[in-house]
Every structure is written in structure tokens, then in C-alpha cells.
Amino acid sequence: MKTGAKLLIEGLQREGVETIFGYPGGSVLPVYDELYDAPVRHVLVRHEQAAAHAADGYARASGRVGVCLATSGPGACNLVTGIATAYMDSVPLVAITGQVPTSMLGNDAFQESDITGITMPVTKHNYLVKRAEDLPQTVRDAFFIAGTGRQGPVLIDIPKDVMTAQLTEAPPVGSHRLRGYQPTYEGHALQIEKAVALIGEAERPLLYVGGGVIASGASEEVRRLAELMVIPVTTTLMGLGALSCDHPLNLGMIGMHGTEAANYAVTECDLLIAVGVRFDDRVTGKLDAFAPNARIIHIDIDPAEIGKNKPADIPIVGDARRILEAITHRLAGQDGRDGWLERVHRWKASAAAHSDGEDTLSPAYILQEMSDLLGSSGIIVSEVGQNQMWAAQHYCFRRPRTWISSGGLGTMGYGFPAAIGAHFARPEETVVDVAGDGSIQMNIQELGTVAQYRIPVKIVILNNMYLGMVRQWQELFYDRRYSYTELPPVDFVGIGRAYGVDGIRVEDRQDVRPALQAAFESDGPFVLDFRIDREANVFPMVPAGAAINEMIGRRQA
Amino acid sequence: MKPHTLHVLVENRAGVLSRVAGLFSRRGFNIESLTVGTCEEPGMSRMTIVVLGDDAEVEQVKKQLNKLIDIIKVSDITERSTVERELALIKVTAEPGESRAEVMQIASIFRAHIIDVGAKSVILQVTGDSDKIDALEGLLRQYGIREFVRTGKIALIRGSKSSKSQN
Ligand SMILES: Cc1ncc(C[n+]2csc(CCOP(=O)(O)OP(=O)(O)O)c2C)c(N)n1
Numbered sequence: 001m002k003t004g005a006k007l008l009i010e011g012l013q014r015e016g017v018e019t020i021f022g023y024p025g026g027s028v029l030p031v032y033d034e035l036y037d038a039p040v041r042h043v044l045v046r047h048e049q050a051a052a053h054a055a056d057g058y059a060r061a062s063g064r065v066g067v068c069l070a071t072s073g074p075g076a077c078n079l080v081t082g083i084a085t086a087y088m089d090s091v092p093l094v095a096i097t098g099q100v101p102t103s104m105l106g107n108d109a110f111q112e113s114d115i116t117g118i119t120m121p122v123t124k125h126n127y128l129v130k131r132a133e134d135l136p137q138t139v140r141d142a143f144f145i146a147g148t149g150r151q152g153p154v155l156i157d158i159p160k161d162v163m164t165a166q167l168t169e170a171p172p173v174g175s176h177r178l179r180g181y182q183p184t185y186e187g188h189a190l191q192i193e194k195a196v197a198l199i200g201e202a203e204r205p206l207l208y209v210g211g212g213v214i215a216s217g218a219s220e221e222v223r224r225l226a227e228l229m230v231i232p233v234t235t236t237l238m239g240l241g242a243l244s245c246d247h248p249l250n251l252g253m254i255g256m257h258g259t260e261a262a263n264y265a266v267t268e269c270d271l272l273i274a275v276g277v278r279f280d281d282r283v284t285g286k287l288d289a290f291a292p293n294a295r296i297i298h299i300d301i302d303p304a305e306i307g308k309n310k311p312a313d314i315p316i317v318g319d320a321r322r323i324l325e326a327i328t329h330r331l332a333g334q335d336g337r338d339g340w341l342e343r344v345h346r347w348k349a350s351a352a353a354h355s356d357g358e359d360t361l362s363p364a365y366i367l368q369e370m371s372d373l374l375g376s377s378g379i380i381v382s383e384v385g386q387n388q389m390w391a392a393q394h395y396c397f398r399r400p401r402t403w404i405s406s407g408g409l410g411t412m413g414y415g416f417p418a419a420i421g422a423h424f425a426r427p428e429e430t431v432v433d434v435a436g437d438g439s440i441q442m443n444i445q446e447l448g449t450v451a452q453y454r455i456p457v458k459i460v461i462l463n464n465m466y467l468g469m470v471r472q473w474q475e476l477f478y479d480r481r482y483s484y485t486e487l488p489p490v491d492f493v494g495i496g497r498a499y500g501v502d503g504i505r506v507e508d509r510q511d512v513r514p515a516l517q518a519a520f521e522s523d524g525p526f527v528l529d530f531r532i533d534r535e536a537n538v539f540p541m542v543p544a545g546a547a548i549n550e551m552i553g554r555r556q557a
Numbered sequence: 558m559k560p561h562t563l564h565v566l567v568e569n570r571a572g573v574l575s576r577v578a579g580l581f582s583r584r585g586f587n588i589e590s591l592t593v594g595t596c597e598e599p600g601m602s603r604m605t606i607v608v609l610g611d612d613a614e615v616e617q618v619k620k621q622l623n624k625l626i627d628i629i630k631v632s633d634i635t636e637r638s639t640v641e642r643e644l645a646l647i648k649v650t651a652e653p654g655e656s657r658a659e660v661m662q663i664a665s666i667f668r669a670h671i672i673d674v675g676a677k678s679v680i681l682q683v684t685g686d687s688d689k690i691d692a693l694e695g696l697l698r699q700y701g702i703r704e705f706v707r708t709g710k711i712a713l714i715r716g717s718k719s720s721k722s723q724n
Binding site: 116117121179304308 | 572576620621627722
């Protein structure tokens with residue numbers, strides 16, 4: 001005899017799941033009872049939102065499907081922000097929730113919520129499983145959907161009586177049976193030919209690569225195409241690490257807080273090769289002024305992204321890695337694009353010339369020191385706000401999956417729990433959460449989790465005692481009226497200590513490096529509270545709705 | 558902006574209609590009409606959706622619909638040669654005497670059927686394309702329409718072509 005709960009755990013094992021993040025409650029007790037001696041590790045977080053973010057961080061760091069578990073009603077609802085975050089960034093996630101017994105469904109029973117209804121707009125797909133017999137196949141299908149095509153979160157809601165139902169025989173599990181789901185992987189041959197021709201003819205081509213390149217493991221192909229055809233590369237926030245920061249063709253990040261080189265290059269290019277990107281408004285600024293003179297090749301696995309915001313001359317639907325491979329294979333190489341490269345490099349050099357050159361505790365300095373110390377051994381996770389943009393601008397990302405950040409939804413409170421997940425995915429790497437003092441307070445209770453399991457995540461708080469990014473907008477666009485964005489000082493080291501986590505507060509520039517060293521050398525979790533310049537800003541900046549080359553301010557380092 | 562008619566073949570599962578309707582409202586697409594019922598393929602249903610928009614918008618609608626796991630196939634049959642029908646029931650004020658006679662005359666011109674007669678009203682059933690139903694409604698308005706329901710459009714491609722799951 002096997003219970004539904006047992007079938008669920010067996011299903012997870014069949015999918016190769018080793019670690020799940022969760023929080024118990026009445027409706028999932030049968031599953032927790034099975035977990036008591038199952039060969040699947042369960043990490044107890046302090047808030048379900050953190051379970052979802054941790055599963056997400058696990059997925060982004062490993063490339064595998066992350067799994068979180070919560071009880072019905074409030075537990076399930078607490079997952080929603082995490083699920084929505086994963087949805088916006090196309091992260092493969094399976095969320096499992098308990099539900100009231102089927103006989104009570106729809107009765108507003110204690111701790112009932114219509115979680116499949118609630119999550120419909122933020123999941124790739126979801127299930128309410130009404131019979132234990134359906135569990136094994138549902139788990140199989142859910143993992144298949146989450147981890148293929150354009151990846152995304154899938155939710156499985158399981159009523160308590162389905163978990164306790166006894167089956168004499170385990171139902172067979174076939175391959176997935178999804179008539180309506182057939183992702184396209186191979187690019188259309190004719191379109192590829194056309195792309196090859198355009199790349200050959202272009203005088204000022206630019207590669208614009210995003211999260212899709214990381215997801216499909218296409219970094220090498222990007223580098224090969226760029227080098228073979230001498231094409232400068234810019235990445236989106238989600239694409240950082242797709243090409244090493246110190247590669248001579250890398251112009252850095254594009255968009256609202258992108259580099260001058262990237263934003264000017266896209267304005268002047270005559271061919272934009274967009275790979276695994278979705279022309280997000282934080283990237284394009286005013287759409288008409290984005291790549292105004294360029295023909296566009298758009299490669300994406302999701303047909304709905306092509307032409308959604310910007311029409312493509314050559315749309316190619318499929319897996320970025322395979323398509324780039326096919327394109328590069330047909331190209332013979334290029335001798336040089338001297339004029340274009342010279343121009344691009346001039347922009348790059350002029351931006352690099354502005355260094356902070358001061359002795360303040362600037363965020364740029366902290367991040368550069370971090371970059372220096374970690375080399376290519378770190379995974380940087382971020383919260384949201386100025387801290388996120390500073391990390392994106394000043395940390396040198398050398399490999400894919402070493403930068404983990406909430407891009408699409410911009411979820412404050414994401415970083416710390418996601419860092420926990422990233423640690424379980426890649427325990428050999430140093431995992432750092434770059435945080436603001438506002439964001440860290442959104443899931444600070446996870447200090448309990450890192451203390452309990454001695455998870456060696458390092459929290460680097462760039463503490464400006466403001467909701468900094470909002471304050472920056474108030475400074476620039478609301479006449480410095482800092483309406484409800486000032487935060488009183490918090491003793492973060494003291495909070496850490498209360499949970500049993502070490503920490504250091506840093507107020508001077510010369511203490512930055514030793515403090516970072518102490519944190520990285522410690523084998524446990526660590527809090528670093530950097531009291532940075534209170535009104536430091538993120539520059540350059542393209543005001544919302546402006547053209548992408550209309551940047552204000554100067555880069556500070 | 559013009560009406561586009563889509564045939565959407567879906568898995569016959571709980572929640573499919575709300576997934577489709579939710580997608581439309583979430584993305585700000587306007588549904589003109591939506592009808593759904595079982596069809597010739599076991600385990601599937603066919604929706605006929607009329608959506609108002611320019612070509613680019615409707616292209617997005619189709620792509621977004623295609624992303625739903627429960628949707629098996631989306632076909633745009635707007636430019637195809639189709640037969641289209643809609644059914645409407647109209648309860649009209651028609652006192653015995655002259656006005657009732659007029660209403661019955663109009664009904665017969667439109668090949669509508671009187672399917673119920675009350676003391677002061679009659680109920681008409683009419684099928685046809687949307688224009689015909691609009692026209693009938695317009696004519697009957699002067700007598701007083703008490704209640705009016707219509708099903709929304711259903712359509713089939715003429716001849717041997719179809720929008721089956723494989724073809
Ligand atoms: C959950 C959530 N609420 C509100 C916001 C809006 N928001 C964006 S950035 C920001 C300020 C972040 O402040 P802090 O974490 O201190 O980071 P800083 O910008 O100072 O580095 C806010 C409130 C958000 N992104 N997420």
C-alpha cells in the first residue's frame with residue numbers, strides 16, 4: 001500500500017530532486033511525515049516566500065528545477081511573490097502546496113485558498129490533483145513543463161485526502177502526455193540562412209544577449225560568434241556573465257543603468273542580433289529610439305516574445321544555443337570592423353576615465369574589492385534597488401550563473417533567500433547577497449535559517465539608511481522631497497548576533513578589504529554592514545520613457 | 558481594428574475557460590464573443606473566439622493562447638470561407654392584436670420561430686450570422702424588447718478543410 005504523499009516523494013526522487021525548501025502546516029502533514037525519513041533533504045525556512053525564492057536561487061545557480069513546499073491557505077499565499085518572481089524571469093520551479101480535503105474544496109474551509117486560481121497569471125501551468133492515482137504523472141508533467149521550452153514555475157496543489165489516500169498499486173508513469181505543449185528547439189533553416197546573410201553584410205552589428213542565453217547554456221556560442229565576426233556584445237541585467245566582463249568585445253550592461261558604450265552602440269548599430277531577450281522597457285527606454293537604424297534578428301524560444309515590443313526583421317524561434325551554433329557554423333569570419341570597433345572602444349574608454357578617486361566608502365569601491373577578492377569563485381545574488389544596479393555595474397562577472405537577481409519583477413527581499421538556495425545548488429562557491437538596508441529587512445528572518453544549518457552565505461549590506469533607489473528618483477524627479485524613504489539606523493550586526501550569525505560594521509574605506517576577507521574566510525554565515533555615502537546615486541541613468549542614449553549623470557567609478 | 562475569428566481547440570479539463578478568459582483580461586485583449594462546447598475529438602473542446610484588434614494585436618493573442626498548456630491548437634479562420642451562426646432568444650412585448658401580428662410577420666421574414674407565447678409577450682428564436690440578428694433586434698426594438706440573449710458566434714470552415722488537431 002502506498003499513500004499519495006509517498007507517491008509524491010517518489011515522484012520527486014524520480015525527477016532527481018535532492019533538496020527542497022519548505023514550511024509545514026496542517027494540510028501538508030502527510031508529506032512532512034513522509035519526509036521524516038525520505039532521502040530528500042528538506043530545508044526549513046522562516047517564511048514561505050523565502051522557500052520560493054530559495055528554490056528559485058537553487059534553480060538559477062544550478063540550471064535544474066527548484067522545488068518548494070508549503071501548506072494550504074496562508075502558506076500557499078506566501079509563496080505567490082516568489083512564484084511571480086520566478087515567472088517573470090523564466091525560472092524553472094515546482095511549487096507544491098497542501099490543500100483542504102476535496103470534500104471541503106470551495107467551502108471557505110479553514111486555511112483554504114484557491115491557489116490554482118490565484119497563481120494562474122504567474123505560473124506557466126498549475127494543477128489541482130483530485131486523485132492520488134494522478135500524482136505520479138502530474139509530477140512528471142510538472143517537471144517537464146517547468147524545465148523545458150521557456151522555463152517557468154508550475155504549481156501542484158494537493159488536497160490532504162489525496163495525500164493520505166492508500167493505493168494498492170503505484171500507477172504507471174509514462175512520458176509526459178501533453179498534446180498542447182511542444183516547444184520548438186531547432187531554428188527554421190531558411191531564417192537561419194537569412195540571418196547569416198545579414199550578419200555577413202552588416203557594418204555595425206551588435207549582439208544584445210539576455211537571460212535566455214544563460215538558460216540555454218549558449219554563452220560559448222555567443223563568444224564564438226562575437227569573436228569570429230568581430231561583433232561587440234552587450235548584455236541585459238539577466239544576461240550578465242554570458243560573456244566575461246573583461247572580454248574586449250564586451251560593452252557591459254545595456255538599459256536604464258547600462259553603460260554609455262552599450263547604450264550608444266545600440267543607437268548606432270545597423271544590425272541588432274537579439275538573443276534570449278525580451279526588449280524589456282527597462283532596457284529599451286523609448287521604443288522608437290531603440291536601435292532606430294538597425295535591422296533586427298530576434299532569437300527566442302518563446303514565439304510570443306518575438307515582435308511583442310519591437311518588430312523583428314528575422315524572427316527565429318528556438319533554443320539559443322542550437323541556433324547560434326547553426327549560424328556560426330555557416331559563417332566564414334570577418335577581418336575586422338575597425339571603424340565600428342574604434343568608435344565603440346572610444347565610448348568605453350571615456351566612461352572608464354571617470355573614477356571615484358576619493359576616499360569615501362563608495363559602493364563601487366566595495367564591489368570592486370569584492371570582485372578582486374573572489375575572482376571567478378563567487379556567486380553574487382542581489383536584492384533590489386541601487387545595491388542591485390551597483391553590483392551589476394561594478395562587479396566583474398566572468399561566468400554564466402554567477403549573477404542571480406530579480407530582474408522582471410524586481411522583488412525586494414529576493415536576494416537573501418535566493419542566496420540560500422544558490423548555496424545548496426553550488427556548495428563549493430562563495431555565495432554573497434548584495435543588499436540594501438531596506439531589502440534585507442524584507443526577509444531578514446532567514447538569518448534563522450542560515451544560523452540553523454550554518455549556511456555560509458555572506459550578506460553585504462550597502463547601508464544608506466534610505467530606500468535608496470526610490471530616494472534617487474525623488475531626488476531627480478520629485479524635487480528632493482524624500483517622502484517616506486528614510487530608514488532609521490539599524491544595528492544589523494546586532495541582529496545577526498541575536499540569531500548567532502557573525503558580523504562586522506564598516507565605516508571607513510580602509511576597513512573594506514579586511515572585513516570582506518574576514519567574511520570570505522569564515523566558514524559560516526556573515527553579515528557585513530557597510531555604512532556607505534547616504535546619497536550616492538546610480539549613474540548613468542536613462543530617465544523612464546526617455547531615449548536610451550539620453551543618459552544623465554556620470555558613472556561614479 | 559476588426560473582428561478576428563479564432564478556433565481554439567482545448568483539452569476538456571476544469572479551469573481551461575478561466576485560463577483563456579484570464580489571459581484575455583490580464584493582457585487587455587477584448588473578447589467580442591466566446592463560445593465553447595465539446596467537439597468531434599474525444600477529450601477536447603472547441604472554442605470560437607471573436608476578438609477585436611489590429612493584426613499585430615491578434616497575432617499576440619494567438620501566440621499567448623498557444624502558450625497555454627491546455628490549448629492544443631489555435632487557428633485564425635478570419636480570412637477563410639466559413640459558415641457562421643449565432644442563436645438568439647428575444648422576448649418581445651406583443652399584446653394580442655395588431656402588434657402581435659406585426660411581430661409574427663417580422664419573425665417569419667427573418668425565419669425566426671415563435672417558441673413561447675405569453676399574455677403580453679412572445680419569445681422568438683432566431684439563428685443566423687451576427688448581422689441578421691442585429692437587424693432583427695433593431696426592428697423589434699420599437700415593440701419593446703424585455704429580454705435578449707445570444708450565444709455568440711460559432712463558425713466552421715467550408716468544404717473539406719478543418720481546424721482539427723492534426724491536418
Ligand atoms: C517588494 C517590493 N516593494 C517595493 C519595491 C519598490 N522599490 C524598488 S527599489 C526600492 C528601495 C530599495 O531600498 P534598499 O533595499 O535599501 O536598497 P538601495 O536602493 O538603498 O540600495 C523600493 C522600495 C520593490 N522593488 N519591491
